[in-house]
Amino acid sequence: MATDNIMKVNLKVWRQAGPKEKGGFVTYENVETTPDTSFLETLDILNESLIEKGEEPIVFDHDCREGICGMCSLYINGHPHGPATGATTCQLYMRRFKNGETITVEPWRSAAFPVLKDLMVNRNAFDQIQQAGGYVSFNCGGAQDANAIPISKVDADEAMDSATCIGCGACVAACKNGSAMLFVSAKVSQFVLLPQGRVEAAKRVKAMVAKMDELGFGNCTNTRACEAECPKRISISNIARMNREFLCAKLKD
Amino acid sequence: MSNSCLSSIGKKLIMSISGLFLVLFLLFHMSMNLVAVFSGEAYNAVCEFLGANWYALVGTMVLALGFIVHIVFAFILSLQNRKARGAERYAYQEKPAAVEWASQNMLVLGSIVFVGLILHLSQFWYKMQFAEIAGITNQYGVADGAAWMQYYFSQLPVVICYLVWFVAIWFHLCHGFWSALQTIGWNNKVWMDRWKCISNIFATVVMLGFAAVVIAAYIKSLC
Structure with missing residues (x-):
């Protein structure tokens, strides 16, 4: 990661241990990423650091990362698939956000889509x-x-x-x-x-x-x-x- | 067609048909009211025609049924929709620019319309058609709609209440009219914007017609 292009964001992420567990937000501060890194890659970077610290990584759906499989979800800053229009979460890049911004990440909310764990819904x-x-x-x-x-x-x-x-x-x-x-x-x-x-x-x-x-x-x-x-x-x-x-x-x- | 009314589309269809029926009624009511601006006598003749006659009573009952069906189904659908949304709500929400405020607040707008309707019925229908049926005597005659109109619309608080009511109906109609046609299936990519434009024009013309009668009566009271 080129150091001259680094940006830091705070990720306020919904964490929920299981379908019947009570969930809540956890804020991960100063997550290092770059404007050209995708949102899902930023979550990967955060998960790497969580695993290194011995913490449970954040569970989220993803597959093709090309915007064609429909697996990625995430309600980011008040929008499904984030603030970009006509794009899936995997096509969302960090240049959409400001350096130092707090980004709220939630699972899909619907009775027909129950949360399985963290950001993954059924x-x-x-x-x-x-x-x-x-x-x-x-x-x-x-x-x-x-x-x-x-x-x-x-x-x-x-x-x-x-x-x-x-x-x-x-x-x-x-x-x-x-x-x-x-x-x-x-x-x-x-x-x-x-x-x-x-x-x-x-x-x-x-x-x-x-x-x-x-x-x-x-x-x-x-x-x-x-x-x-x-x-x-x-x-x-x-x-x-x-x-x-x-x-x-x-x-x- | 046995269980189609119980389906989501069936219930929406009932909302649409009853809504379009009420839209037609509003158009008729506004046209009738406009008569009062030009001639109180002519307006009273219309009131006489719509008194305690069998056809007017049947019309009133059908109209009441239209309102009841529309309101009952609005609550049934709203309760189902709340349940479908789930117990957890989003912590952070941003409304897309394309989403109109009225479309997300139809129940609230409908409730304001309902409260206004109660006020309106108590001031006019209760003192006119109902009074004629029940044989109640009031300060003005049961068919003297022009006098009742002048009496109520000379009072500024009443005028303000009616204008607020009209604004709520305007918002309700702007979304409700094209939405009803969309639900029935009479829509496509070409007609989407056309219907929305027609809805806005229709709602504006109808509500300006209603407002003109109220404002004209108020101005007349000042002269």
Whole structure:
């Protein structure tokens, strides 16, 4: 680490020994890092020092560190994935913060995402929603020639935009209602806009919404906080599409 | 459709339909009130038409049902949402710039609207349609809406209360109108900003219409 580029931050981190233990904030002062170090690497540096001191390292989720797997979470200084827009926590760099700043780091807060330990929450609820209908159940075969099944550019783009949802849960974390409708609507949309997904559209939307409700997520009140905080900029127009699909499917019952 | 009303989207749909019904009522009520600015006699004729007639009573009951459904479902959804948020709250929160204040405070705004509604009903509906049904005699006639309006809106504290009430309804409508259409599914990326703009214009026109009647009556009392 080049000494001329060092910055120091105070990390106020939520520590919780287990799902049923009482948690609280612990402030780690003067954590040395650099502006070009990522936020997760800074946590790695802090963890190294904690291990060296014989203390328990901070538990947090991470995997690809490229912004595509959806594993990282963290509510940093009042925002899911931190203050950067359109980026995940792993794409957040320390140059976003001031030297000497105290950074508050919390886990996602939602009844459906219980804290497992420290900053790690259980996002299995999203897996369950996907398992309820977030797939095409028949064999679509190999990749078709581009002109075999005509799909408009608009629909293809919308489906692709919806499919960029990485299922990180930032929408739930940002929502004052703990609603998962942005996630579910993105998953419904990515299929319903394409011919292969259209076939099971009614069954899918009913199953996924029913599972979402069963798991205790809240009801959308269109505050648009989810859309503003989503690292993939998923639009709430997906929610309108999901509502439309759901209501039409129910009317046909 | 059996259990669809129990789903999250079903409950939101009920909120949307009842809300849009109340929006239409507000438009009708504002149009009716504007008549009073131009002619007290014409306004009283409308009041007479909406007295203790069977169609006006049925209309009042349907309207009351609309309010009750909207309020009851607002509380059901709010309680569920509180529970879904979990017991722990964030220690540090920053509202994204794109999030409008009204969208996060619809229950608070709705509660202010409800308190104003009680005041309004006690001043007008109770002294007019209800008095006609119950045979109660007051200082002004049961169909003399213009006189009741002039009596109440000559009092500055009442005028201020009504204007505050209108501001709360304006905020509630600005978010509620486009939000209802979004919930029904009549929205997409193109129409998102259009509906928001239409909501703001609609809410402003309707509430300015209501405010104009109150202010005109107050100014008349000063002359």
